[in-house]
Amino acid sequence: MLREYYKFLGNRLIDWSQTIAIQAGDRYVLNFENDDQVRQFMSVLSEFNGIHNFYLMTERSGPNALAFDIDPDSHMQLVVVSTVEVTPDYLVNLRNRIGQQQGVWENTALLFVSNKVLDSINSGAKDIGRQGGPFNTGALKRNVQATVDKSEKLSKDDKDVLKFMVKTIYDGEQELTLMDFxxxxxxIEKGELSDSDYIQMGYFQDQDLATYSSKEERLAENHADYVNISLAHGFGDVRSRITKIVDGEKLISDLSGNNWQSVNYKQILAGKERLKQNKKISLVYDAEIMQGINEDMLIWDHPKGTSKAGQRTRYIIVFNDKHQNKLTVKFPFDATVQDKWITQSKINHKHYTVGTHKNQLVVDFSDLKTNEPESVKVRYRHHDIGSLGFTFNILILPFTDNKILGLRPYYRVKVKGEKKANLEIPSDMDELILGSGIQSNKLNVDKTSQLDNLMLGPNDQLKADLSQLSLDDDNESFTVTLGSVPLNFNVFDNDDNKIQPRVL
Structure with a gap:
């Protein structure tokens, strides 16, 4: 795009030079923001028809300039010279030579193309970026709509779109530089509005835009969405912010990535509509009746947190103290659920089925063991909506709850690996009580390794003081065997939900 712009500036320079009375010895200056812009402008200008190299010194030493005829009859020329990588003394020398009008400098005027203000060349030179000059930003802003209309290259549709974009960009009293245009x-110089131009102007590509008779409303919405998604990328939690704008896993991933600008606007509109429709769909897990509909067994049901998202992640412990070979666990909701929205990962129970019945998610277990825990993680995503996704971390223990009663309500269940699950306890738990026997063993613990591989018989009870526990990041896990059942434990950071001391 910059190449076309420099070509536009070159054409504008030539047109301007032939419409005003430039006199021999006149000096002008055109300022850019940096060296690279100066170089690119000079490079593009050198390719114009009628532009030729101009040797600044009679001995043909030193940097070359560019020149073109202003008035063929008088052989009047405008010499364009870059101030990049030359000394102020060199520029003063050129200024003096243009004033002397001798040798190659006869019938010439001089234009310095610079990236900085130099008193040696600015003094007495006319800035063509100021009022009345061809590169005055105020004039470029005032004339841009008319320039679009006059274009013989742009199609009518492209003109309509570009005029709206221009109105959005240049509406206001902001300070503009030459490169802002x-x-x-x-x-305009290129003569067409391509997909990449939409991105450059702050819009998503829109393949369906041409089918609309009135495009302004759709373009306004497009630009607003582009700005919102661009702002979302200015924060660390990009994905969570994008989920508040559109719905759809792939779309959210695409808009959260580095190439988010390349997404077609049709997809974004579809994602916005899905999000709008999804807000009309709700599903609530009914924890209050969970125990009631599973009346033949004792179940602990604990949420990850108190927020809506936290309530959708559940830690379930089923106590199979009757050593049943088969169990059916039902999870109740306030609306009908369907099999097609069951999604499972890291499933580690080989003898189970997951299904639905009316408003219940149903998990059937078989071949349960009497001397080892069983675990499974089940996920359900209602209508495939991310905000209606539920995760159930299920642990089945072949004994009564009084053996781990002290863990409630602080425990978590982490299902991991083949036939592997951890009971997680918070880092600020003062005392761990395991077992229900009458023979009490007290232990002061400062490292988790002191708890690892402990074995408690049916008459044993462990009371471990954890108030001085120091965690080792490499080893926060331990295993305690209750009777013949090994339980894996892990300590998790509970900074966000400190346990309140018990009132005795």
Missing amino acids: ADVYGI
Whole structure:
């Protein structure tokens, strides 16, 4: 796009030079923001028809300039010279030579193309970026709509779209530089509005835009969405912010990635509509009746947190103290659920089935053992909506709850690996009580390794003081065997939900 813009500037320079009375010895200056812009402008200008190299010194030493005829009859020329990588003394020398009008400098005027203000060349030179000059930003802003209309290259549809974009960009009293017009005038010079131009102007590509008779409303919405998604990328939690704008896993991933600008606007509109419709769909897990509909067994049901998202992640312990070979666990909701929205990962129970019945998610277990825990993680995503996704971490223990009663309500269940699950306890738990026997063993614990591989018989009870526990990041896990049942434990950081001391 910049190449087209520099070409536009070159054409504008030539047109201007032939419409005003430039006199021999006149000096002008055109300022850019940096060296690279100066170089690119000079490079593009050198390719114009009628532009030729001009040797600044009679001995043909030193940097070359560019020149073109202003008035063929008088052989008047405008010499364009870059101030990049030359000394102020060199520029003063050129200024003096243009004033002397001798040798190659006869019938010439001089234009310095610079990236900085130099008193040696600015003094007495006319800035063509100021009022009345061809590169005055105020004039470029005032004339941009008319320039779009006059274009013989742009199609009518492209003109309509570009005029709306221009109105959005240049509406207001903001201070503008010459390069702020690069995108729009570059498009005008190129003569077409391509997909990449939409991105450059702050819009998503929109393949369906041409089918609309009135495009302004759709373009306004497009630009607003582009700005919102761009702002979301200015924060660390990009994905969570995008989920508040659109719905759809792939779309959310695409818009959260580095190439988010390349997403077609049709997809974004579809994602916005899905999000709108999804807000009308709800599903609530009914924890209050969970025990009631599973009346033949004792179940602990504990949420990860108190927020809506936290309530959708559940830690379930089923106590199979009757050593049943088969169990059916039902999870109740306030609306009908369907099999097609069951999604499972890291499933580690080989003898189970997951299904639905009316408003219940149903998990059937078989071949349960009497001397080892069983675990499974089940996920359900209602209508495939991310905000209606539920995760159930299920642990089946072949004994009564009084053996781990002290863990409630602080425990978590982490299902991991083949036939592997951890009971997680918070890092700020003062005392761990395991077992229900009458023979009490007290232990002061400062490292989790002191708890590892402990074995408690049916008459044993462990009371471990954890108030001085120091965690080792490499080893926070331990295993305690209750009777013949090994239980894996892990300590988790509970900074966000400190346990309140018990009132005795």
